[in-house]
Amino acid sequence: MSTENNPQDFRRALGAFTTGVTIVTTCDADGSPVGMTANSFNSVSLDPPLVLWSIAKSAKSLPAFAESGHWTVHILSAEQEALSDRFARRGEDKFAGLQTETGSNGCPLLTDCAARFQCKTSFQYDGGDHLILVGEVTGFDSSERTPLVFHGGRYALATKKSGPLGLAAADEPHSFSEDFLGYLVGRAHYQFLGSIRSELETQGLSDPEFFTLSTLLQRGAQSRGALDELMRHSGFPAQFSPIERLCAREMMHEEQGETGGRYALTRSGRQAVLFVIAAAKAREADLLEKLGDWDARVLKNLLKQMIALTDPGSVEVWQATQTRVA
Ligand SMILES: Cc1cc2nc3c(=O)[nH]c(=O)nc-3n(C[C@H](O)[C@H](O)[C@H](O)COP(=O)(O)O)c2cc1C
Structure with missing residues:
Protein backbone atom coordinates (compact mmCIF):
# COMPACT_ATOMS: atom_id res chain seq x y z
CA MET A 1 0.00 0.00 0.00
CA LEU A 157 -17.90 -0.57 -24.20
CA ALA A 158 -20.41 -2.40 -22.03
CA THR A 159 -21.54 -5.80 -23.20
CA LYS A 160 -23.62 -8.42 -21.47
CA LYS A 161 -21.92 -11.68 -20.56
CA SER A 162 -23.47 -14.82 -22.03
CA GLY A 163 -21.90 -17.13 -19.43
CA PRO A 164 -18.74 -17.54 -17.37
CA LEU A 165 -15.76 -15.85 -18.99
CA GLY A 166 -13.02 -18.38 -19.69
CA LEU A 167 -12.97 -22.08 -18.87
CA ALA A 168 -10.46 -23.58 -16.50
CA ALA A 169 -9.44 -26.08 -19.19
CA ALA A 170 -8.19 -23.25 -21.40
CA ASP A 171 -5.22 -22.77 -19.09
CA GLU A 172 -4.01 -26.32 -19.51
CA PRO A 173 -1.13 -26.48 -22.01
CA HIS A 174 -2.50 -29.42 -24.02
CA SER A 175 -6.10 -28.31 -24.09
CA PHE A 176 -7.64 -27.20 -27.34
CA SER A 177 -10.96 -26.36 -25.81
CA GLU A 178 -14.01 -24.47 -26.89
CA ASP A 179 -12.44 -21.42 -25.27
CA PHE A 180 -9.58 -21.38 -27.80
CA LEU A 181 -9.87 -18.16 -29.78
CA GLY A 182 -8.88 -19.71 -33.10
CA TYR A 183 -11.58 -22.34 -32.69
CA LEU A 184 -14.25 -19.74 -31.85
CA VAL A 185 -13.36 -17.43 -34.74
CA GLY A 186 -13.03 -20.34 -37.17
CA ARG A 187 -16.26 -21.96 -36.13
CA ALA A 188 -18.14 -18.65 -36.31
CA HIS A 189 -16.71 -18.13 -39.81
CA TYR A 190 -17.62 -21.60 -41.08
CA GLN A 191 -21.07 -21.53 -39.53
CA PHE A 192 -21.79 -18.19 -41.14
CA LEU A 193 -20.47 -19.38 -44.49
CA GLY A 194 -22.57 -22.54 -44.02
CA SER A 195 -25.66 -20.35 -43.93
CA ILE A 196 -25.01 -19.21 -47.53
CA ARG A 197 -23.80 -22.60 -48.74
CA SER A 198 -26.97 -23.32 -50.73
CA GLU A 199 -26.69 -19.97 -52.59
CA LEU A 200 -23.01 -20.68 -53.36
CA GLU A 201 -24.01 -24.10 -54.71
CA THR A 202 -26.82 -22.63 -56.81
CA GLN A 203 -24.23 -20.42 -58.50
CA GLY A 204 -21.69 -23.25 -58.63
CA LEU A 205 -19.13 -21.19 -56.68
CA SER A 206 -16.42 -22.50 -54.38
CA ASP A 207 -15.28 -20.33 -51.45
CA PRO A 208 -12.15 -18.98 -53.23
CA GLU A 209 -14.25 -18.26 -56.35
CA PHE A 210 -16.78 -16.31 -54.30
CA PHE A 211 -13.95 -14.45 -52.59
CA THR A 212 -12.38 -13.49 -55.93
CA LEU A 213 -15.65 -12.36 -57.53
CA SER A 214 -16.68 -10.31 -54.48
CA THR A 215 -13.24 -8.70 -54.43
CA LEU A 216 -13.64 -7.64 -58.06
CA LEU A 217 -17.13 -6.33 -57.31
CA GLN A 218 -15.83 -4.14 -54.50
CA ARG A 219 -12.50 -3.07 -55.94
CA GLY A 220 -13.07 -3.09 -59.68
CA ALA A 221 -10.60 -4.57 -62.19
CA GLN A 222 -7.38 -5.94 -60.67
CA SER A 223 -4.05 -7.17 -61.97
CA ARG A 224 -3.16 -10.83 -61.36
CA GLY A 225 -0.53 -9.74 -58.83
CA ALA A 226 -3.06 -7.69 -56.87
CA LEU A 227 -5.57 -10.56 -56.90
CA ASP A 228 -2.91 -12.98 -55.65
CA GLU A 229 -2.03 -10.57 -52.85
CA LEU A 230 -5.68 -10.19 -51.88
CA MET A 231 -6.10 -13.95 -51.96
CA ARG A 232 -3.30 -14.19 -49.41
CA HIS A 233 -5.52 -12.33 -46.91
CA SER A 234 -8.40 -14.72 -47.52
CA GLY A 235 -6.47 -17.65 -46.07
CA PHE A 236 -6.61 -19.66 -49.33
CA PRO A 237 -3.19 -20.78 -50.59
CA ALA A 238 -2.11 -19.19 -53.92
CA GLN A 239 -2.57 -22.49 -55.79
CA PHE A 240 -6.28 -22.21 -55.07
CA SER A 241 -6.42 -19.12 -57.27
CA PRO A 242 -9.55 -19.58 -59.35
CA ILE A 243 -8.72 -16.98 -62.04
CA GLU A 244 -8.43 -19.48 -64.92
CA ARG A 245 -11.56 -21.38 -63.91
CA LEU A 246 -13.64 -18.21 -63.57
CA CYS A 247 -12.38 -16.91 -66.94
CA ALA A 248 -13.26 -20.27 -68.58
CA ARG A 249 -16.76 -19.98 -67.11
CA GLU A 250 -16.96 -16.38 -68.41
CA MET A 251 -17.58 -14.95 -64.96
CA MET A 252 -14.50 -12.74 -65.29
CA HIS A 253 -12.30 -11.75 -68.22
CA GLU A 254 -8.94 -10.17 -68.91
CA GLU A 255 -8.86 -6.59 -70.18
CA GLN A 256 -5.77 -4.94 -71.66
CA GLY A 257 -5.11 -1.58 -70.01
CA GLU A 258 -2.21 0.89 -70.14
CA THR A 259 -0.59 -0.81 -67.15
CA GLY A 260 -0.98 -4.35 -68.51
CA GLY A 261 -3.62 -7.03 -68.14
CA ARG A 262 -6.36 -6.61 -65.56
CA TYR A 263 -9.18 -8.92 -64.61
CA ALA A 264 -12.76 -7.68 -64.38
CA LEU A 265 -16.21 -9.15 -63.74
CA THR A 266 -18.40 -10.13 -66.65
CA ARG A 267 -22.15 -9.59 -66.52
CA SER A 268 -22.80 -13.17 -65.45
CA GLY A 269 -20.03 -13.02 -62.82
CA ARG A 270 -21.58 -9.85 -61.40
CA GLN A 271 -25.04 -11.41 -61.27
CA ALA A 272 -23.74 -14.56 -59.54
CA VAL A 273 -21.81 -12.69 -56.86
CA LEU A 274 -24.63 -10.21 -56.23
CA PHE A 275 -27.01 -13.15 -55.71
CA VAL A 276 -24.78 -14.64 -53.00
CA ILE A 277 -24.01 -11.27 -51.38
CA ALA A 278 -27.74 -10.51 -51.08
CA ALA A 279 -28.19 -13.81 -49.20
CA ALA A 280 -25.14 -13.10 -47.00
CA LYS A 281 -26.48 -9.64 -46.13
CA ALA A 282 -29.86 -11.11 -45.21
CA ARG A 283 -28.21 -13.71 -42.91
CA GLU A 284 -26.08 -10.97 -41.38
CA ALA A 285 -29.18 -8.86 -40.69
CA ASP A 286 -30.87 -11.86 -38.96
CA LEU A 287 -27.81 -12.47 -36.84
CA LEU A 288 -27.33 -8.81 -35.90
CA GLU A 289 -30.95 -8.55 -34.87
CA LYS A 290 -30.55 -11.49 -32.51
CA LEU A 291 -27.27 -10.16 -31.17
CA GLY A 292 -28.62 -6.66 -30.59
CA ASP A 293 -27.21 -3.45 -32.01
CA TRP A 294 -24.64 -2.78 -29.31
CA ASP A 295 -23.21 -6.29 -28.95
CA ALA A 296 -22.95 -6.43 -32.74
CA ARG A 297 -20.81 -3.29 -32.68
CA VAL A 298 -18.68 -4.65 -29.84
CA LEU A 299 -18.15 -7.90 -31.74
CA LYS A 300 -17.18 -6.10 -34.97
CA ASN A 301 -14.87 -3.78 -33.07
CA LEU A 302 -13.05 -6.73 -31.43
CA LEU A 303 -12.82 -8.68 -34.68
CA LYS A 304 -11.33 -5.64 -36.44
CA GLN A 305 -8.77 -5.36 -33.65
CA MET A 306 -7.92 -9.03 -34.00
CA ILE A 307 -7.56 -8.69 -37.78
CA ALA A 308 -5.25 -5.68 -37.39
CA LEU A 309 -3.18 -7.42 -34.71
CA THR A 310 -2.73 -10.67 -36.62
CA ASP A 311 -2.06 -9.15 -40.07
CA PRO A 312 -1.62 -5.38 -40.15
CA GLY A 313 -1.43 -5.47 -43.98
CA SER A 314 -5.02 -6.57 -44.23
CA VAL A 315 -6.21 -3.28 -42.74
CA GLU A 316 -4.62 -1.38 -45.62
CA VAL A 317 -6.33 -3.71 -48.07
CA TRP A 318 -9.57 -3.00 -46.37
CA GLN A 319 -9.18 0.76 -46.26
CA ALA A 320 -8.47 0.77 -49.99
CA THR A 321 -11.65 -1.23 -50.50
CA GLN A 322 -13.73 1.08 -48.35
CA THR A 323 -12.42 4.18 -50.07
CA ARG A 324 -13.34 2.71 -53.41
CA VAL A 325 -16.83 1.63 -52.34
CA ALA A 326 -17.43 5.05 -50.76
C1 LIG B 1 -15.77 11.09 -17.94
C2 LIG B 1 -15.59 12.38 -17.16
C3 LIG B 1 -16.05 12.45 -15.86
C4 LIG B 1 -15.91 13.62 -15.11
N1 LIG B 1 -16.39 13.65 -13.85
C5 LIG B 1 -16.32 14.81 -13.13
C6 LIG B 1 -16.92 14.89 -11.84
O1 LIG B 1 -17.51 13.95 -11.34
N2 LIG B 1 -16.81 16.07 -11.16
C7 LIG B 1 -16.16 17.16 -11.69
O2 LIG B 1 -16.10 18.21 -11.06
N3 LIG B 1 -15.59 17.10 -12.94
C8 LIG B 1 -15.68 15.97 -13.67
N4 LIG B 1 -15.16 15.90 -14.93
C9 LIG B 1 -14.47 17.08 -15.48
C10 LIG B 1 -15.46 18.15 -15.93
O3 LIG B 1 -16.40 17.64 -16.84
C11 LIG B 1 -14.67 19.28 -16.59
O4 LIG B 1 -13.75 19.78 -15.66
C12 LIG B 1 -15.51 20.41 -17.14
O5 LIG B 1 -14.66 21.22 -17.89
C13 LIG B 1 -16.12 21.28 -16.08
O6 LIG B 1 -16.79 22.31 -16.76
P1 LIG B 1 -16.84 23.81 -16.22
O7 LIG B 1 -15.45 24.18 -15.74
O8 LIG B 1 -17.30 24.58 -17.42
O9 LIG B 1 -17.82 23.82 -15.10
C14 LIG B 1 -15.29 14.75 -15.69
C15 LIG B 1 -14.84 14.67 -17.01
C16 LIG B 1 -14.99 13.50 -17.73
C17 LIG B 1 -14.50 13.44 -19.16
Whole structure:
Protein backbone atom coordinates (compact mmCIF):
# COMPACT_ATOMS: atom_id res chain seq x y z
CA MET A 1 0.00 0.00 0.00
CA SER A 2 1.42 3.38 -0.97
CA THR A 3 1.13 5.96 1.78
CA GLU A 4 2.62 8.79 -0.27
CA ASN A 5 0.25 11.35 -1.68
CA ASN A 6 1.05 10.93 -5.35
CA PRO A 7 -1.94 12.43 -7.21
CA GLN A 8 -1.16 10.65 -10.50
CA ASP A 9 -1.00 7.20 -8.90
CA PHE A 10 -4.09 7.98 -6.83
CA ARG A 11 -6.01 9.02 -9.95
CA ARG A 12 -4.85 5.89 -11.79
CA ALA A 13 -5.95 3.65 -8.89
CA LEU A 14 -9.33 5.36 -8.78
CA GLY A 15 -9.65 4.70 -12.53
CA ALA A 16 -9.93 0.98 -11.71
CA PHE A 17 -13.48 1.75 -10.58
CA THR A 18 -15.67 1.49 -13.68
CA THR A 19 -18.52 3.97 -13.91
CA GLY A 20 -21.17 5.27 -16.24
CA VAL A 21 -20.95 8.82 -17.52
CA THR A 22 -23.44 11.59 -16.76
CA ILE A 23 -24.04 15.17 -17.73
CA VAL A 24 -25.52 17.24 -14.92
CA THR A 25 -27.43 20.37 -15.91
CA THR A 26 -28.84 23.38 -14.09
CA CYS A 27 -29.41 27.11 -14.71
CA ASP A 28 -27.30 30.00 -13.44
CA ALA A 29 -28.65 33.15 -11.74
CA ASP A 30 -29.46 34.69 -15.18
CA GLY A 31 -31.43 31.59 -16.20
CA SER A 32 -28.77 30.49 -18.72
CA PRO A 33 -28.25 26.74 -19.09
CA VAL A 34 -25.18 25.25 -17.38
CA GLY A 35 -23.91 21.68 -17.59
CA MET A 36 -20.89 19.50 -17.05
CA THR A 37 -19.79 15.89 -17.52
CA ALA A 38 -19.47 13.96 -14.26
CA ASN A 39 -18.83 10.33 -13.38
CA SER A 40 -18.89 10.84 -9.61
CA PHE A 41 -22.64 10.13 -9.66
CA ASN A 42 -24.02 7.44 -7.37
CA SER A 43 -27.25 6.31 -5.79
CA VAL A 44 -27.63 6.96 -2.05
CA SER A 45 -31.09 6.04 -0.81
CA LEU A 46 -34.25 4.47 -2.21
CA ASP A 47 -36.64 5.94 0.37
CA PRO A 48 -36.39 8.86 0.27
CA PRO A 49 -34.92 8.68 -3.27
CA LEU A 50 -31.51 10.33 -3.02
CA VAL A 51 -28.53 10.51 -5.38
CA LEU A 52 -25.19 12.29 -5.16
CA TRP A 53 -22.32 13.58 -7.25
CA SER A 54 -19.37 15.84 -6.60
CA ILE A 55 -18.18 18.93 -8.42
CA ALA A 56 -14.65 20.34 -8.41
CA LYS A 57 -14.42 23.64 -6.58
CA SER A 58 -12.39 24.87 -9.56
CA ALA A 59 -15.26 24.17 -12.02
CA LYS A 60 -16.63 27.25 -13.75
CA SER A 61 -20.14 25.95 -13.18
CA LEU A 62 -19.70 25.53 -9.39
CA PRO A 63 -21.63 28.72 -8.40
CA ALA A 64 -24.60 27.73 -10.57
CA PHE A 65 -24.80 24.21 -9.07
CA ALA A 66 -24.18 25.43 -5.51
CA GLU A 67 -26.87 28.10 -5.71
CA SER A 68 -29.64 26.97 -8.05
CA GLY A 69 -31.12 24.34 -5.71
CA HIS A 70 -32.08 22.10 -8.65
CA TRP A 71 -30.16 19.97 -11.14
CA THR A 72 -30.79 17.11 -13.53
CA VAL A 73 -28.51 14.09 -13.98
CA HIS A 74 -28.45 12.50 -17.45
CA ILE A 75 -26.95 9.02 -17.66
CA LEU A 76 -25.44 9.01 -21.13
CA SER A 77 -25.98 6.32 -23.71
CA ALA A 78 -23.13 4.73 -25.63
CA GLU A 79 -24.06 6.96 -28.59
CA GLN A 80 -23.34 10.12 -26.59
CA GLU A 81 -19.56 10.07 -26.26
CA ALA A 82 -19.22 13.30 -28.28
CA LEU A 83 -21.75 15.00 -26.00
CA SER A 84 -19.75 13.88 -22.97
CA ASP A 85 -16.61 15.42 -24.49
CA ARG A 86 -18.44 18.64 -25.24
CA PHE A 87 -19.63 19.02 -21.63
CA ALA A 88 -16.19 18.14 -20.26
CA ARG A 89 -14.68 21.23 -21.94
CA ARG A 90 -14.38 24.08 -19.55
CA GLY A 91 -16.69 27.06 -19.93
CA GLU A 92 -17.54 26.68 -23.63
CA ASP A 93 -21.06 27.42 -24.81
CA LYS A 94 -21.89 23.79 -24.30
CA PHE A 95 -25.56 24.10 -25.31
CA ALA A 96 -24.95 25.84 -28.68
CA GLY A 97 -27.01 24.12 -31.36
CA LEU A 98 -28.36 21.48 -28.94
CA GLN A 99 -32.04 20.61 -28.87
CA THR A 100 -33.09 20.63 -25.22
CA GLU A 101 -36.34 20.61 -23.29
CA THR A 102 -37.02 22.14 -19.89
CA GLY A 103 -37.78 19.80 -16.98
CA SER A 104 -40.35 20.43 -14.27
CA ASN A 105 -37.48 21.55 -11.99
CA GLY A 106 -36.59 24.26 -14.54
CA CYS A 107 -33.29 22.60 -15.59
CA PRO A 108 -32.34 21.79 -19.20
CA LEU A 109 -33.25 18.26 -20.26
CA LEU A 110 -31.05 16.49 -22.81
CA THR A 111 -32.59 13.84 -25.05
CA ASP A 112 -31.68 10.26 -26.07
CA CYS A 113 -30.11 9.37 -22.71
CA ALA A 114 -30.09 5.99 -20.93
CA ALA A 115 -31.81 7.56 -17.88
CA ARG A 116 -32.55 10.99 -16.39
CA PHE A 117 -33.08 12.13 -12.79
CA GLN A 118 -34.54 15.52 -11.93
CA CYS A 119 -33.30 16.54 -8.49
CA LYS A 120 -33.73 19.13 -5.76
CA THR A 121 -30.64 19.77 -3.61
CA SER A 122 -31.08 18.12 -0.18
CA PHE A 123 -27.58 18.49 1.28
CA GLN A 124 -24.20 19.93 0.36
CA TYR A 125 -21.00 18.68 1.97
CA ASP A 126 -17.44 19.88 1.75
CA GLY A 127 -15.37 17.18 0.06
CA GLY A 128 -11.78 18.47 -0.07
CA ASP A 129 -11.28 20.03 -3.49
CA HIS A 130 -14.85 19.01 -4.43
CA LEU A 131 -18.31 19.92 -3.21
CA ILE A 132 -20.60 16.93 -2.68
CA LEU A 133 -24.20 17.50 -3.75
CA VAL A 134 -26.93 15.18 -2.53
CA GLY A 135 -30.26 15.57 -4.29
CA GLU A 136 -33.75 14.24 -3.84
CA VAL A 137 -35.10 12.77 -7.05
CA THR A 138 -38.35 14.53 -8.00
CA GLY A 139 -38.79 12.81 -11.38
CA PHE A 140 -36.96 10.28 -13.54
CA ASP A 141 -37.21 8.27 -16.72
CA SER A 142 -35.10 5.56 -18.36
CA SER A 143 -34.73 3.76 -21.68
CA GLU A 144 -33.23 0.53 -22.98
CA ARG A 145 -30.27 2.42 -24.49
CA THR A 146 -26.86 0.90 -23.77
CA PRO A 147 -25.01 3.16 -21.30
CA LEU A 148 -21.68 4.84 -21.97
CA VAL A 149 -18.94 3.42 -19.74
CA PHE A 150 -15.77 5.02 -18.33
CA HIS A 151 -12.85 2.92 -17.17
CA GLY A 152 -9.17 3.67 -16.56
CA GLY A 153 -9.52 7.22 -17.88
CA ARG A 154 -11.11 6.13 -21.18
CA TYR A 155 -14.51 5.45 -22.60
CA ALA A 156 -15.29 1.75 -22.76
CA LEU A 157 -17.90 -0.57 -24.20
CA ALA A 158 -20.41 -2.40 -22.03
CA THR A 159 -21.54 -5.80 -23.20
CA LYS A 160 -23.62 -8.42 -21.47
CA LYS A 161 -21.92 -11.68 -20.56
CA SER A 162 -23.47 -14.82 -22.03
CA GLY A 163 -21.90 -17.13 -19.43
CA PRO A 164 -18.74 -17.54 -17.37
CA LEU A 165 -15.76 -15.85 -18.99
CA GLY A 166 -13.02 -18.38 -19.69
CA LEU A 167 -12.97 -22.08 -18.87
CA ALA A 168 -10.46 -23.58 -16.50
CA ALA A 169 -9.44 -26.08 -19.19
CA ALA A 170 -8.19 -23.25 -21.40
CA ASP A 171 -5.22 -22.77 -19.09
CA GLU A 172 -4.01 -26.32 -19.51
CA PRO A 173 -1.13 -26.48 -22.01
CA HIS A 174 -2.50 -29.42 -24.02
CA SER A 175 -6.10 -28.31 -24.09
CA PHE A 176 -7.64 -27.20 -27.34
CA SER A 177 -10.96 -26.36 -25.81
CA GLU A 178 -14.01 -24.47 -26.89
CA ASP A 179 -12.44 -21.42 -25.27
CA PHE A 180 -9.58 -21.38 -27.80
CA LEU A 181 -9.87 -18.16 -29.78
CA GLY A 182 -8.88 -19.71 -33.10
CA TYR A 183 -11.58 -22.34 -32.69
CA LEU A 184 -14.25 -19.74 -31.85
CA VAL A 185 -13.36 -17.43 -34.74
CA GLY A 186 -13.03 -20.34 -37.17
CA ARG A 187 -16.26 -21.96 -36.13
CA ALA A 188 -18.14 -18.65 -36.31
CA HIS A 189 -16.71 -18.13 -39.81
CA TYR A 190 -17.62 -21.60 -41.08
CA GLN A 191 -21.07 -21.53 -39.53
CA PHE A 192 -21.79 -18.19 -41.14
CA LEU A 193 -20.47 -19.38 -44.49
CA GLY A 194 -22.57 -22.54 -44.02
CA SER A 195 -25.66 -20.35 -43.93
CA ILE A 196 -25.01 -19.21 -47.53
CA ARG A 197 -23.80 -22.60 -48.74
CA SER A 198 -26.97 -23.32 -50.73
CA GLU A 199 -26.69 -19.97 -52.59
CA LEU A 200 -23.01 -20.68 -53.36
CA GLU A 201 -24.01 -24.10 -54.71
CA THR A 202 -26.82 -22.63 -56.81
CA GLN A 203 -24.23 -20.42 -58.50
CA GLY A 204 -21.69 -23.25 -58.63
CA LEU A 205 -19.13 -21.19 -56.68
CA SER A 206 -16.42 -22.50 -54.38
CA ASP A 207 -15.28 -20.33 -51.45
CA PRO A 208 -12.15 -18.98 -53.23
CA GLU A 209 -14.25 -18.26 -56.35
CA PHE A 210 -16.78 -16.31 -54.30
CA PHE A 211 -13.95 -14.45 -52.59
CA THR A 212 -12.38 -13.49 -55.93
CA LEU A 213 -15.65 -12.36 -57.53
CA SER A 214 -16.68 -10.31 -54.48
CA THR A 215 -13.24 -8.70 -54.43
CA LEU A 216 -13.64 -7.64 -58.06
CA LEU A 217 -17.13 -6.33 -57.31
CA GLN A 218 -15.83 -4.14 -54.50
CA ARG A 219 -12.50 -3.07 -55.94
CA GLY A 220 -13.07 -3.09 -59.68
CA ALA A 221 -10.60 -4.57 -62.19
CA GLN A 222 -7.38 -5.94 -60.67
CA SER A 223 -4.05 -7.17 -61.97
CA ARG A 224 -3.16 -10.83 -61.36
CA GLY A 225 -0.53 -9.74 -58.83
CA ALA A 226 -3.06 -7.69 -56.87
CA LEU A 227 -5.57 -10.56 -56.90
CA ASP A 228 -2.91 -12.98 -55.65
CA GLU A 229 -2.03 -10.57 -52.85
CA LEU A 230 -5.68 -10.19 -51.88
CA MET A 231 -6.10 -13.95 -51.96
CA ARG A 232 -3.30 -14.19 -49.41
CA HIS A 233 -5.52 -12.33 -46.91
CA SER A 234 -8.40 -14.72 -47.52
CA GLY A 235 -6.47 -17.65 -46.07
CA PHE A 236 -6.61 -19.66 -49.33
CA PRO A 237 -3.19 -20.78 -50.59
CA ALA A 238 -2.11 -19.19 -53.92
CA GLN A 239 -2.57 -22.49 -55.79
CA PHE A 240 -6.28 -22.21 -55.07
CA SER A 241 -6.42 -19.12 -57.27
CA PRO A 242 -9.55 -19.58 -59.35
CA ILE A 243 -8.72 -16.98 -62.04
CA GLU A 244 -8.43 -19.48 -64.92
CA ARG A 245 -11.56 -21.38 -63.91
CA LEU A 246 -13.64 -18.21 -63.57
CA CYS A 247 -12.38 -16.91 -66.94
CA ALA A 248 -13.26 -20.27 -68.58
CA ARG A 249 -16.76 -19.98 -67.11
CA GLU A 250 -16.96 -16.38 -68.41
CA MET A 251 -17.58 -14.95 -64.96
CA MET A 252 -14.50 -12.74 -65.29
CA HIS A 253 -12.30 -11.75 -68.22
CA GLU A 254 -8.94 -10.17 -68.91
CA GLU A 255 -8.86 -6.59 -70.18
CA GLN A 256 -5.77 -4.94 -71.66
CA GLY A 257 -5.11 -1.58 -70.01
CA GLU A 258 -2.21 0.89 -70.14
CA THR A 259 -0.59 -0.81 -67.15
CA GLY A 260 -0.98 -4.35 -68.51
CA GLY A 261 -3.62 -7.03 -68.14
CA ARG A 262 -6.36 -6.61 -65.56
CA TYR A 263 -9.18 -8.92 -64.61
CA ALA A 264 -12.76 -7.68 -64.38
CA LEU A 265 -16.21 -9.15 -63.74
CA THR A 266 -18.40 -10.13 -66.65
CA ARG A 267 -22.15 -9.59 -66.52
CA SER A 268 -22.80 -13.17 -65.45
CA GLY A 269 -20.03 -13.02 -62.82
CA ARG A 270 -21.58 -9.85 -61.40
CA GLN A 271 -25.04 -11.41 -61.27
CA ALA A 272 -23.74 -14.56 -59.54
CA VAL A 273 -21.81 -12.69 -56.86
CA LEU A 274 -24.63 -10.21 -56.23
CA PHE A 275 -27.01 -13.15 -55.71
CA VAL A 276 -24.78 -14.64 -53.00
CA ILE A 277 -24.01 -11.27 -51.38
CA ALA A 278 -27.74 -10.51 -51.08
CA ALA A 279 -28.19 -13.81 -49.20
CA ALA A 280 -25.14 -13.10 -47.00
CA LYS A 281 -26.48 -9.64 -46.13
CA ALA A 282 -29.86 -11.11 -45.21
CA ARG A 283 -28.21 -13.71 -42.91
CA GLU A 284 -26.08 -10.97 -41.38
CA ALA A 285 -29.18 -8.86 -40.69
CA ASP A 286 -30.87 -11.86 -38.96
CA LEU A 287 -27.81 -12.47 -36.84
CA LEU A 288 -27.33 -8.81 -35.90
CA GLU A 289 -30.95 -8.55 -34.87
CA LYS A 290 -30.55 -11.49 -32.51
CA LEU A 291 -27.27 -10.16 -31.17
CA GLY A 292 -28.62 -6.66 -30.59
CA ASP A 293 -27.21 -3.45 -32.01
CA TRP A 294 -24.64 -2.78 -29.31
CA ASP A 295 -23.21 -6.29 -28.95
CA ALA A 296 -22.95 -6.43 -32.74
CA ARG A 297 -20.81 -3.29 -32.68
CA VAL A 298 -18.68 -4.65 -29.84
CA LEU A 299 -18.15 -7.90 -31.74
CA LYS A 300 -17.18 -6.10 -34.97
CA ASN A 301 -14.87 -3.78 -33.07
CA LEU A 302 -13.05 -6.73 -31.43
CA LEU A 303 -12.82 -8.68 -34.68
CA LYS A 304 -11.33 -5.64 -36.44
CA GLN A 305 -8.77 -5.36 -33.65
CA MET A 306 -7.92 -9.03 -34.00
CA ILE A 307 -7.56 -8.69 -37.78
CA ALA A 308 -5.25 -5.68 -37.39
CA LEU A 309 -3.18 -7.42 -34.71
CA THR A 310 -2.73 -10.67 -36.62
CA ASP A 311 -2.06 -9.15 -40.07
CA PRO A 312 -1.62 -5.38 -40.15
CA GLY A 313 -1.43 -5.47 -43.98
CA SER A 314 -5.02 -6.57 -44.23
CA VAL A 315 -6.21 -3.28 -42.74
CA GLU A 316 -4.62 -1.38 -45.62
CA VAL A 317 -6.33 -3.71 -48.07
CA TRP A 318 -9.57 -3.00 -46.37
CA GLN A 319 -9.18 0.76 -46.26
CA ALA A 320 -8.47 0.77 -49.99
CA THR A 321 -11.65 -1.23 -50.50
CA GLN A 322 -13.73 1.08 -48.35
CA THR A 323 -12.42 4.18 -50.07
CA ARG A 324 -13.34 2.71 -53.41
CA VAL A 325 -16.83 1.63 -52.34
CA ALA A 326 -17.43 5.05 -50.76
C1 LIG B 1 -15.77 11.09 -17.94
C2 LIG B 1 -15.59 12.38 -17.16
C3 LIG B 1 -16.05 12.45 -15.86
C4 LIG B 1 -15.91 13.62 -15.11
N1 LIG B 1 -16.39 13.65 -13.85
C5 LIG B 1 -16.32 14.81 -13.13
C6 LIG B 1 -16.92 14.89 -11.84
O1 LIG B 1 -17.51 13.95 -11.34
N2 LIG B 1 -16.81 16.07 -11.16
C7 LIG B 1 -16.16 17.16 -11.69
O2 LIG B 1 -16.10 18.21 -11.06
N3 LIG B 1 -15.59 17.10 -12.94
C8 LIG B 1 -15.68 15.97 -13.67
N4 LIG B 1 -15.16 15.90 -14.93
C9 LIG B 1 -14.47 17.08 -15.48
C10 LIG B 1 -15.46 18.15 -15.93
O3 LIG B 1 -16.40 17.64 -16.84
C11 LIG B 1 -14.67 19.28 -16.59
O4 LIG B 1 -13.75 19.78 -15.66
C12 LIG B 1 -15.51 20.41 -17.14
O5 LIG B 1 -14.66 21.22 -17.89
C13 LIG B 1 -16.12 21.28 -16.08
O6 LIG B 1 -16.79 22.31 -16.76
P1 LIG B 1 -16.84 23.81 -16.22
O7 LIG B 1 -15.45 24.18 -15.74
O8 LIG B 1 -17.30 24.58 -17.42
O9 LIG B 1 -17.82 23.82 -15.10
C14 LIG B 1 -15.29 14.75 -15.69
C15 LIG B 1 -14.84 14.67 -17.01
C16 LIG B 1 -14.99 13.50 -17.73
C17 LIG B 1 -14.50 13.44 -19.16
